[in-house]
Amino acid sequence: MTFDIIIEDDRWSAVPLERLADAAGRAVLARLGLDPETCTASLLACDDARIAALNTEFRGKPAPTNVLSWPAADLAPDRPGGAPIPPAPDFTGEIELGDIALAWDTCAREAAEAGKPLDDHLTHLIVHGLLHLLGYDHESDPDATLMEGLETEIRGKLGVPDPYRVGDGP
Numbered sequence: 001m002t003f004d005i006i007i008e009d010d011r012w013s014a015v016p017l018e019r020l021a022d023a024a025g026r027a028v029l030a031r032l033g034l035d036p037e038t039c040t041a042s043l044l045a046c047d048d049a050r051i052a053a054l055n056t057e058f059r060g061k062p063a064p065t066n067v068l069s070w071p072a073a074d075l076a077p078d079r080p081g082g083a084p085i086p087p088a089p090d091f092t093g094e095i096e097l098g099d100i101a102l103a104w105d106t107c108a109r110e111a112a113e114a115g116k117p118l119d120d121h122l123t124h125l126i127v128h129g130l131l132h133l134l135g136y137d138h139e140s141d142p143d144a145t146l147m148e149g150l151e152t153e154i155r156g157k158l159g160v161p162d163p164y165r166v167g168d169g170p
Contacts, residue, residue: 005017006042008046040094045104046104048103049064051106052064058070066125069098072133080141081143102125102129116161128151
């Protein structure tokens with residue numbers, strides 16, 4: 001999987017973001033049966049002020065959050081708890097998944113408050129964001145059950161504890 005990583009806040013240099021994104025991306029795509037060599041996404045590493053502006057603009061919520069995502073295509077399933085539509089490659093054979101943004105301040109604070117390694121929390125949020133790009137959500141109970149189950153399974157394969165068992169939901 002190829003990530004176009006844009007770093008807007010120098011504090012992100014404290015973590016191996018490229019390695020975390022690559023591992024999370026490969027694990028998500030492998031679990032869903034997608035070829036990581038054909039998939040791309042953008043990852044914006046910003047601060048709370050930037051993500052609050054994005055959250056206001058795109059969701060009407062004037063506050064910072066940990067992760068936001070913008071899918072390149074609407075892959076949402078037809079019914080709650082259903083599997084999303086698989087993404088299709090473009091004319092070049094590439095699958096553009098979309099964009100993810102992470103906020104340093106919120107992510108670092110959440111990890112510290114939960115007593116978790118920041119790398120683990122960031123990996124979970126990247127997995128979460130990628131699943132959103134792939135049509136998963138947590139708006140209804142059946143959708144949340146499906147998405148959280150996938151997150152837990154993928155995180156386990158990456159050696160990160162279950163985020164929902166220990167209270168680390170996004």
